[in-house]
Amino acid sequence: MVECTGLENRSPVTLDRGFDSRPLRWPPELRLPADCRLCPGARVRMLLWPSRSTARSAGVSLLTLSGATGPMRRPGWWRSARVSGLRRRLRSTARLPPWPQPSRRRRTVVVPDVGRVAQALDAAGARFVLIGGFAVVAHQVMRTTEDCDLLIPDSQANDAALAAGLAELGVLGPDGTALDPSTITARENLRVESPTAGLIDLVRGGAAPLDFDSVAADSIEAELNGVRLRVAGLASLVALKRLAGRPRDLADLADLEARHGPLPELS
Secondary structure, eight states, X not given: OEEEEEETXXXXXXXXXXXXXXXXXXXXXXXXXXXXXXXXXXXXXXXXXXXXXXXXXXXXXXXXXXXEEEOSOOXXXXXXXXXXXXXXXXXXXXXXXXBSOOOSSOOOOOOOOHHHHHHHHHHTTOOOEEEHHHHHHHTTOOOOOXXXXXXXXXXXXXXXXXXXXXXXXXXBOTTSSBOOHHHHHTOSEEEEEETTTEEEEEEEOOSTTSSHHHHHHTOEEEEETTEEEEEOOHHHHHHHHHHHOOHHHHHHHHHHHHHHSSOOOOO
């Protein structure tokens, strides 16, 4: 959702999110009505941060990010090398094939069961924070999801606990044998498939404020099937969604803003 004011010969308009809003290609994808164009001093409220040059070339002098007026800038943590790595991990997880590789025959699609996943990992003593689609649902936005996304710490001991919990869910290693903890340790992100709990995406945290400890400290507690689990807080979830920047993430941001009003931002 993008709102524009200060438009020439036209009252403020609201544009639906049915356009490609990748930040470095804006504003060409910002399709205004034929009789409407941006003029100097226009104000645009977006869910992603466009570059200074593209905003300046469009005559936009000020951005309002999710209701908070301020200069055109990304937060300081955006350019961190590890956060950039986290962006890559968030965007690539859905493209990873699950282990073991599926056969060419038609296979049964298993609905993701976050309660079963949380119960198995909690019993194994693994630490994780729920992110992704189920976290959006936990923040009172109804949507569907094809997997269970978990943020995990960079810890070999926790990787061993994760391997034990995933083994209880029937997850196998890439060679079809028992999943070894070293397989998890060697990967920054990993997609596995459980025959009883569906697809599970494991993503390591980035640099502060999106490292695991910071996200866990900002998380909220939920209870599902008698198991308590940590769910990413609204500010952390919004930052992760903005960092990933895929169409599904933009839709989630718009829905979260419609439900909660102006979205919080991490400093």
